[in-house]
Amino acid sequence: MTDLTAYRSAARAWIEGKIAEFGREARRGLTPAEDLALGRRYLAAKYEAGYSGISWPRENGGQGLSPTEKLAFDREEILHGFPTEYFSISLGMPVPIMLRYLPDGWKQERAIAALRGDEIWCQLFSEPAAGSDLAALRTRAVQDPDNGDWILNGQKLWTSWAHLADYGVIVARSDPNVAKHRGLTYFWVDMKAPGVTVRPVTLAAGDAHVNEVYFDDVRIPDAQRLGPVGGGFGVAMETLIIERYSATDPAANGPSIARALADATRMTRDGRPLIEDGRVRERIARNFATQAALASIHRRALLSLEAGTQPGSEGAIHKLVSVRNRQRLSEFMIDIEGVSGVRWNEQATRKDDWATSWLTAPTGRIAGGADEMLLNTIAERILGLPQDHRPDKGVPFNEIPG
């Protein structure tokens, strides 16, 4: 047995021991506050068991292992619907990036608190006028010449879990007189500081985990700056690629193919199971073929990582294909359900309900890299096709027509 196989089976055993307490079934019917509390307890248990920060250095509260062990653990963990979503951004990007830039001491205390689920960090990047085009952001950071403090003013949008967050990382415009990428600076902020206002934004399906965050004369010391003045875009890009590769679900966190098959077998039309209908067979079979390919791509990416090579386009392919696939299948499964297909269950999750999966799918095609951006990435980085025409290239930010 290789070390990795042994690691994986130990991880699986530990995870399986936690299903009753923290799994999908255990969460059913909990209030948001109860679910968050359950999530914090799960993270604490994970920390005590040595499965937190698996690939982080030990001095930062991690286990000092490689991304391979982390992926091995995540692949098992992802199966059971544990309440980890509140912490995935926090531990995936903001905390690792601040660990890279801040001096020792305080940062380790924060990292351990975050790993244990006691504290949550959010990532304040997108704005009303800056989504895919992040460098177009308008939140201003003006330095006080007297003491070097920075004064933040502006609005962030789509900030996941900001309403729960203790801290955040933020990119703001420190110099509007230079080209848009060059005038940005990166900071960390205390989300409880005076002048920070968080307002939830309810998404189409009724869930409210994203927020708009207002900064009104929020004063932060220069010591909270990460990277050089004007170097914020680079730090932001570094933040986004910290997690080079993560565990994925070919069903894009929607209901599984097995579920589609079971539903189509249960439902009948003219007394015959729908699974006997060629149109149903075609949709499910093709969807399965695509999911099988994504699973295979994922396994090969893991093997590449184990062999020491960096993954390439796998993440982009997965995100582009899996969510569209889920969207189409969910739409179709609502369709074949017939007139009852319109039923809505407030308690259901996207993993166990076609309607919820369908109504939340558009978010998946936009958040964290819209389909169009992923296609650009594949076309430009992998196929070497030209970059889009960009009229604002090299133009000082304050001269770009608004």
Place this chain on the structure above:
Amino acid sequence: MSVLLDEAQLQIADEAQRLVSAHYSGERLKGYLLERGAFDRELWERFGAQGWTAICYPEAFGGLDLGLLELGLVAEACGGAVTGVAALTSSFAMGQSLLYFGSEEQKADWLPQLAAGSVIGVVAFAEGQDMLPRAPRLRLEAGRLSGSKPAVVAGGIADGAVVLALGADGPVLALVDLSQRGVSRTLLDTFDNSRCTADLVFDDVEAHELPGSIDALAAARAILRLQAVIIGFEQVGGAQKMLTTARDYALTRRAFGQPIGAFQSVKHRIAEDYVLVELARANAIHAASRSGESDFGLYAAAARISATEAYDGVSRDAVQVHGGIGVTWEADLHLHQRRARTLAVEAGPLIFWEDEVITELQGAAQ
């Protein structure tokens, strides 16, 4: 478990790419389109000399004892160059039928020659729209074969065949030497004449059951699956070639003051095609790695679906990206357009493999 290619496999892939592309000539391939019954015999002989016809046979029969993946890599190279050699996959299917279900004598008679490439084999299962007819019209009575098989790939050039026929107690797989009196072949005009597709007619011809194929439909299905994976690789090779061709053209052709690949309508189309190719490649490799496992049928079917979607889709788009020049006889794109549809149909159409996926998923769910 999916696999990463090892050194030896990468070497086979490189060698195959090199040999096949050095041999590529659009002009010669177009010649095969115009002439029924012609195929690239010179390249076929090189396949034999190279050992590629021997890849999936045990050493005892002159084989190299390698796996589906190795043969798949050769097929992928062939797909990229739209080679006019249907025999690689047709001989493979006949040979595997004998290897799995034939008698020792049948193996000894045919496998060394199939492995050497000195004879060409085919399988003939389908009739009408049925890939695996439950009651074939072709009859085997007292060791004599009568009836016909339609549109047999490489049927015009084959020396031997394994056919699905109706015996006294139901369907049987039977071995037949096509050089016998009483065998007649009618070459068909097809949109890819290099396949040497022919109707085979048997008039009281000697044939022998494959003793291992008690359940002949299951046996034929097992052979189709093996063949489907190899043809899946061939489709991936063709799709990859069309992707590269479209990309290269989009970088050089200019319109409205820039390369057409700078327009999102073109670049996103090509990026989507890249995704189709990668999905198909992943499924082909995974299926090859599942050979012999209980879920092989499921993944072979998935590989076929993705491969057909990819080759059809990418060759269609590649023509579109080229604009007017893409639809000419002069440009080689129609070679791929033709081959994409040919391979899609020959090894079982999408509706067949979609049913296979559902049946296998249902089996796994019970």
